[in-house]
Amino acid sequence: MRILHTADWHFGRTLEGRDRREEQTAFIDELVQIVEEKRVDLVLIAGDVYDSVNPPAWAEELFYDALERLSAGGKRGVVVIAGNHDQPERVRAAAPLAYQHGIVLLGLPKEAPFVSAPPAGEERVRIIEAGPSWFELAIPGVPHHAVVIALPYPSESRLKELISERFTQEEMQQAFSERIARLMNEYAQKFREDTVNLVTSHLFVMGGMESESERPIQIGGALTVAPSAFPASAHYVALGHLHRLQKLGDAPLIRYSGSPLAYSFSEAGQSKAVVVVDVIPGEPVREEIVYLASGRPLARWKATEGIAQVEKWLAEGRDAGAWIELELVVSEAIDPAEFQRLRKLSDDFVKIQRVLVRDEEEKQEAQAAGKREELSPEQLFRRFYERKRGVQPDQRVVELFARLMASARETEGGERE
Structure with missing residues (x-):
């Protein structure tokens, strides 16, 4: 079975107010092309489809268009779970209709998808058996079934559990990780030696590298899970939340696919990708990183030679x-x-920030004067002249200014007398 893993689409998100709709639409076009060219059997979307609980209408339209195209009329499996940015009910709203096309939409932990049968005479993806946060999937043309543990963003409120109200942060973190491990071990009892065993969730795993574009799952970092929480019998663990492509374990293979677009300048220079894995029960898992070209890259420029340097870079x-x-x-x-x-x-x-620095001479002058307002008239004149003309005044101009200042003082003194 060939599986494609993607996450953190964040439809509706902007970059410092810049609309990313065109890039997000181009990503879906590229994603559909990849799943068709790679002959992907199952697509796992590990949360944060939207950037907010109330996304714009165009974002929802783009999401449903993506599902319809990815499912290939029910010939390809698609699994979507809600992330911490998603409103669970919104993600699963179309679930009854989606199931008829082999699409599984889960909004809350412990949800069980519908067990459905395709119309008579049609070969479509179908759910063989299901329970809270797990299901067995049959895909046309694939000899092995997939057993999927699908755990949407498992906050205490969404789990409908109070882990503890008296723990310290460290105790809370351990308790949460242990609770997720117990859930995983419970659901993993459905894994078999003859099935493709998969886990998908949206959470923060210890050792993961963050960027500035992920807004915290919970203040204090309590909702952190140890890599050991995932069952060793899983072939692949597809995670969402962290926007950097990264691997956190080999047995089982644990991965964040990262976001398809860079959503903050802390991600400048990062390559964006999706992950494709081939799983045959009893054999080593093979993975391929497929890099994306649809999103615009982010770049950080630091111009130390003024606006002329910026103009030169643009011309080049x-x-x-x-x-x-x-x-x-x-x-x-x-x-x-x-x-x-x-x-x-x-x-x-997108963003221009000015960094005002002083050269060593100015620093010494400022330190001697105590503060800017206490600089001598000549020093202030030199700085004013340079700002307006772009060059230091020559000595004759400075001397002329000094004579004018002296004359002004004499005139002011005479008036006072």
Whole structure:
């Protein structure tokens, strides 16, 4: 059986206010192409389909269009679980209709999908047997059935369990991990030697590498699970929540597929992918990382030589097609008109931040004066002139300024007398 693992689509999410709808739509087109070219039998979507509990209508439409295309009219299995960003009832709303097409939608832990039979004479994906958070799936043309443990985001409220109200954070973390391990061991009793044994869940596993784009599952990190919580009899564990592609174990094979798009500049430079695994009972699992090309990359620029350096990079086509976060290092405040011109140089600038630094001479002057307001008139004039002209004033200009200042003081003194 060939399985494709993906997660954390976050439909509806933006990047510093920039709409990602076009990229998310392109991802679905690419995903459908991959499952067809790779002849995938089963697609696992491990949570966070949406970015919020109330996604825009276009995001829901894109999700259902993806399900219909991925299922291939019921010939390919599709399993979707809710993540911490998803509203469970919204994810499973179309479940009765979806089951008829071999699509399993689960919103809450301990849910049991419907056991359904395809219309007479039709070869479609069907659920042979099911219970809370597990089911056995038959896929046309595949000699082995899949037994899937599917545990949507298992918070205490969604589990409808109070793990403890008196534990310390460390005790709470251990208790939660042990509770998930007990659930997994209970459901794993349905695994058999002749079946493809799979686990999919949306949670934070110890050892996983985070990025800034994942909003915390729970303050304090209590909802953390040890890798040992997953049954050793599983062939593959497909996880969602962390947006970086990463492997956390080999026996069983435990993976985060990561998000298909980079959702924060902390992910700049990361390659996005889906995971394809081939499982035959009794044989080693084979995996393939399939890298995606549909999302725009993110790039961080640090310009230490002013706006002219930024203009040079743009002329060279640096990071063409990427969303760009620009850090502009300057020694003086930038004129507002010049800053607006900088913004208009490229539509790819998502975020521009100015970092004002002082050179060593200015630092010494500032330390001697105590603070900026106490700099001498000559020092203030030099800084003003450089900001406006872009160069240091020559000595004659400075001397002229000094004479004008002296004349002004004499005039002011005479008026006071």
